[in-house]
Amino acid sequence: MADDNKEEAAKEEFIHKMRHSLAHVLAEAVAELFPGVKFGIGPAIENGFYYDFALEHHFTPEDLPKIEKKMKHIMAQTQKFERVELPRAEALKHFADKGENFKVELINDLPEGSVISIYKNGPFEDLCKGPHVEHTGKLKAFKLMSIAGAYWRGSEKNPMLQRIYAVAFETQDELNAYLKQQEEAAKRDHRKIGKQLEIFTFDDDIGPGLPLWLPNGAIMIEELEKLAKETEAAAGYVRVKTPHLCKETLYQKSGHLPYYAESMFPAMDIDGQKYYIKPMNCPHHHKIYGSKPRSYRDLPVRMAEYGTCYRYEQSGELFGLMRVRSMQMNDAHIYCTPEQFQEEFLAVCRMYLGYFKIFGIEKYVMRFSTHAPEGLGKKYVDNPELWASTEIMVRDTLVSGGIPFKEIPNEAAFYGPKIDVQVWSVIGKEFSLATNQVDFAVPARFELVYKDSDGKEKTPLCIHRAPLGTHERFIGFLIEHFAGNFPLWLSPLQVKVMSITEESEAYARGIEAKLKAAGLRAAGNYGSETINAKVREASVEKTPYMVVVGKKEMDAGTVTLRLRGGKQVFGVSLAEFIENLRKEAAERLLTGTYV
RNA sequence: GCCGAGAUAGCUCAACUGGUAGAGCAAUCGCUUCGUAAGCGAUAGGUUGUGGGUUCGAGUCCCAUUCUCGGCUCCA
Numbered sequence: 001m002a003d004d005n006k007e008e009a010a011k012e013e014f015i016h017k018m019r020h021s022l023a024h025v026l027a028e029a030v031a032e033l034f035p036g037v038k039f040g041i042g043p044a045i046e047n048g049f050y051y052d053f054a055l056e057h058h059f060t061p062e063d064l065p066k067i068e069k070k071m072k073h074i075m076a077q078t079q080k081f082e083r084v085e086l087p088r089a090e091a092l093k094h095f096a097d098k099g100e101n102f103k104v105e106l107i108n109d110l111p112e113g114s115v116i117s118i119y120k121n122g123p124f125e126d127l128c129k130g131p132h133v134e135h136t137g138k139l140k141a142f143k144l145m146s147i148a149g150a151y152w153r154g155s156e157k158n159p160m161l162q163r164i165y166a167v168a169f170e171t172q173d174e175l176n177a178y179l180k181q182q183e184e185a186a187k188r189d190h191r192k193i194g195k196q197l198e199i200f201t202f203d204d205d206i207g208p209g210l211p212l213w214l215p216n217g218a219i220m221i222e223e224l225e226k227l228a229k230e231t232e233a234a235a236g237y238v239r240v241k242t243p244h245l246c247k248e249t250l251y252q253k254s255g256h257l258p259y260y261a262e263s264m265f266p267a268m269d270i271d272g273q274k275y276y277i278k279p280m281n282c283p284h285h286h287k288i289y290g291s292k293p294r295s296y297r298d299l300p301v302r303m304a305e306y307g308t309c310y311r312y313e314q315s316g317e318l319f320g321l322m323r324v325r326s327m328q329m330n331d332a333h334i335y336c337t338p339e340q341f342q343e344e345f346l347a348v349c350r351m352y353l354g355y356f357k358i359f360g361i362e363k364y365v366m367r368f369s370t371h372a373p374e375g376l377g378k379k380y381v382d383n384p385e386l387w388a389s390t391e392i393m394v395r396d397t398l399v400s401g402g403i404p405f406k407e408i409p410n411e412a413a414f415y416g417p418k419i420d421v422q423v424w425s426v427i428g429k430e431f432s433l434a435t436n437q438v439d440f441a442v443p444a445r446f447e448l449v450y451k452d453s454d455g456k457e458k459t460p461l462c463i464h465r466a467p468l469g470t471h472e473r474f475i476g477f478l479i480e481h482f483a484g485n486f487p488l489w490l491s492p493l494q495v496k497v498m499s500i501t502e503e504s505e506a507y508a509r510g511i512e513a514k515l516k517a518a519g520l521r522a523a524g525n526y527g528s529e530t531i532n533a534k535v536r537e538a539s540v541e542k543t544p545y546m547v548v549v550g551k552k553e554m555d556a557g558t559v560t561l562r563l564r565g566g567k568q569v570f571g572v573s574l575a576e577f578i579e580n581l582r583k584e585a586a587e588r589l590l591t592g593t594y595v
Numbered sequence: 596g597c598c599g600a601g602a603u604a605g606c607u608c609a610a611c612u613g614g615u616a617g618a619g620c621a622a623u624c625g626c627u628u629c630g631u632a633a634g635c636g637a638u639a640g641g642u643u644g645u646g647g648g649u650u651c652g653a654g655u656c657c658c659a660u661u662c663u664c665g666g667c668u669c670c671a
Contacts, residue, residue: 058599148666149598156668160598163666191664195606204644204662260671280671309671314596315662317669413671432670464671501628528628536632550630562631 011170014133019044019168021081021121021132022071022142026051026164028124029070033063039126040102040152040161047178048142048167052150054102059162064144067164071142078137079122083130091116095127102152103127141175142168185426190479191320197484197492197542199475200321209318209325211472216492219521220478221328221471223490225306227358227588228330228468231351237302237332242284244308248274254283254442255381259414265312281307282439282464285333286446289460294450299460300340304332306471321476322431330434330468335448335460341393341438344463346401348436352421352467353403359478360590364433365422366403368394369411380414381441390440390461391417415441418464426480433477437464484542485564488592489585495522496538500531500550507554511547511574518578520585535562544592545581561594569594 023042030037030053040052053059086094088107095103106127107116119128121136133139145165152158169175186192194200199217206212213221229239248267251257260279267274278284285303294301308328317323336344356364371380371387380387394417398405405419412418418437424430439462449457468474478490488494495515499508505526515522525534531548538546546562553559559577561569580593 061600146665147599150667151597154668156597160667162598165666202662208662256671263670282671311671314669316596316598316667318663323670415671418671435671437671498631500630503628528626530627530629530634531631532629533633534631539632546631548631552630560631566631568631 015168015170016044017131017133018139018170019049021136022139022166022168023049023051024081024119024121024124024126024128024132025071025074025136025139026067026144026166027053027126028074028122029067030055030164031124033067033070038100038102040150040163041106042126047169048145048165050163050165052152052161052163054152054159054161059147059164061147064147064164068142068144074122075136075139077122078135079124080135081132082120083132084118084120084125085115086118088112088114088116091118091127094118100127140168140170141172142166143175143179182427188426188480188483189320190322190425190476193479193484194321194476196540197479199479199492207325208315209313209323211321211324211326217475219492220475220486220490224330224468224471224474227355228304228306231354232302232304232332235302235347235351236300237304240285240288240303240305242278242281242288242305242307244278244310245275246278246284248276250283250287251276253445254286255414255445256280256283259379263311263313265310277310278307279309279311281305281309281329281331282333282442282462283446285331286442286448286462289333289335289443290446290448294335294448294460296337296450296452296458299450300334300336300344301460302332302334302344307331319429321472321479322425322429324470324472327470327472329470330466330474332465334463334465335443335450336463337450337452337458338393338461341461341463342397342400345394345397345436345438348463348465348467349398349401349403349419351465352434352436355467358588358590359481361423361433361481363423366398366405367411367420367422367432368398368405368407369413369418369420370407370409371412371417372410375410379410380412383441386440387412387417390438394419394438413437413439413464415439421467423477425477431473431477432469433473434467434469435464436467438462439464486542486544487588487590488544488581489588491542491544492521493523493541493543494520494581494585495545495547496541496543497522497524497547497549498531498534498538499524499526500548502526502528504550504554508547508549511549511559514574515547515578515581518582520578520581538562539564547577563592563594567594 020043027039027042034055034057038054040054042049042051088110092104092107095107117129118125119130119132143166145167148163148165149160150163151160167175167178169178197216198214200211200213202211264279265277267276288303289301306328310326313323313325334344370391376382376384416438418435420432421434422430423433443462444459448460450460452458497508497512499505508524508526512522512524535546542564544564548560548562558571559574561572584593
């Protein structure tokens with residue numbers, strides 16, 4: 001076992017070295033083909049590597065095969081990688097003489113007196129701390145994938161360089177397997193399946209990032225809301241409804257305006273007053289809390305709403321349903337005393353875990369985002385003590401609750417630390433699916449109080465939580481998670497009834513009617529196509545249950561089932577089928593009854 | 596927002612270097628009545644995202660614009 005791990009680690013290390021060395025070969029090839037190029041950085045990344053270049057010529061996709069060819073030529077030359085060390089000042093002069101201003105900037109950031117290492121192979125050299133493979137002949141399977149713009153050192157204030165992305169593996173087989181797997185993943189892309197299954201669409205006249213939910217998507221939304229409402233009712237939440245607009249003064253009070261004005265739709269002028277369309281529900285809920293006096297006996301107040309918000313995301317950030325400009329949020333705010341905090345926060349975390357079980361979500365990371373002291377007063381409200389104490393409170397709750405998490409500094413909300421649930425889309429983009437935040441700042445700004453047992457007015461803590469995120473992102477995620485094969489309760493169409501010949505049509509229609517009367521979402525196909533065609537159509541629609549009836553079923557008074565996936569079940573009584581399906585849907589089972 | 600690429604029938608895609616837009620599926624209408632992933636035929640469907648320009652002639656070349664995609668930045 002230990003040896004396996006060692007072997008694994010050695011392999012990892014080699015692949016990393018190989019990818020990084022390939023980045024140097026890429027840079028060398030580009031330097032030969034495009035004189036005058038300046039170099040940014042070229043690290044190994046997951047599945048491959050990239051290199052950033054500053055160059056007048058704009059790379060086009062046609063350049064990639066030429067560069068690949070040159071790289072293979074370099075690999076065939078088995079150029080040795082050699083490490084050369086220079087004192088900092090000398091290295092600075094060396095790169096400055098060559099006009100490599102990006103490298104000069106990197107060296108300038110290294111501490112005075114450091115020894116700078118340069119790796120040379122053939123005619124190429126690069127500022128680099130290594131390590132590398134011995135020679136370019138050791139390099140194996142790679143493929144240049146795409147050209148992208150990327151800001152120097154990741155800041156939009158810096159110039160934009162041209163980045164070439166590549167994938168690389170130890171063997172051609174592994175590379176082919178990776179490419180194949182990417183192809184498979186693209187098939188479950190929510191944008192593709194969402195169109196095929198008629199879940200959502202976009203329209204030029206509606207606007208970018210503003211999805212239209214088609215009837216099938218609307219059913220999914222309603223099922224999710226039903227789940228949320230049941231869960232929240234059982235957990236002691238009350239429900240509220242708030243308008244989509246409010247005056248500017250609300251966001252001045254909440255303190256959102258200086259932080260978020262840029263990601264809000266511009267204000268509209270109404271009767272000389274500025275109004276905004278709401279980008280979040282919190283301030284509205286705070287106002288409801290503040291609408292009457294509250295006693296410590298009333299706390300915790302757990303206030304839920306599926307609130308619709310609008311955010312002006314930058315055009316380039318929009319991505320299918322995962323990143324949109326209009327969203328319906330599974331929002332709630334819990335106002336509690338510091339004593340109640342731990343229990344409330346843990347209950348919220350448990351609600352998350354309960355949901356994940358329902359959906360079978362297993363690949364996620366709980367990301368605990370904390371503040372960074374240098375951001376106080378800018379990115380974060382300036383109250384170091386409260387930051388410290390709240391973060392300790394959250395961390396303790398997570399640890400004592402046995403909830404695994406990863407702590408990331410400098411990612412908090414402006415009003416407090418948060419926990420985001422990170423998931424990945426099939427094409428590898430990372431998203432916060434759900435969020436859970438502590439707010440120790442905004443309730444005070446709204447002068448929210450409760451009368452404590454000692455007769456004094458105190459400010460409650462507020463927990464913001466959205467375990468089901470937004471319908472948009474959550475359904476986008478679920479489409480990919482299930483590849484469109486939704487569990488029964490979420491399936492827009494649950495049963496497709498089909499007749500084999502005209503003779504059995506009336507019998508089939510009767511079954512459809514009974515299914516519908518039992519509250520199941522059923523439809524029929526009684527056309528004159530062959531049963532093969534009907535089965536195919538229902539399969540393409542990913543319908544969980546097909547009911548196929550012909551003369552045999554008519555005579556026996558039964559139904560024949562075909563499950564999504566192809567399994568057939570004969571001689572089922574309709575009453576039993578209906579009962580099983582009702583149960584399967586009501587209990588939101590992940591696994592079908594007849595599997 | 597920035598860099599790059601793209602947009603052709605409802606969907607998936609074709610149309611060599613500029614020369615009268617085409618296929619499959621879906622739809623509609625017939626025929627077919629069939630036992631578990633595509634029965635056969637016919638019909639209809641387009642100002643090639645939009646607006647300008649070059650040209651005898653533009654889906655194809657140029658400019659602008661909208662939207663989408665791949666990244667970067669961002670993500671309450």
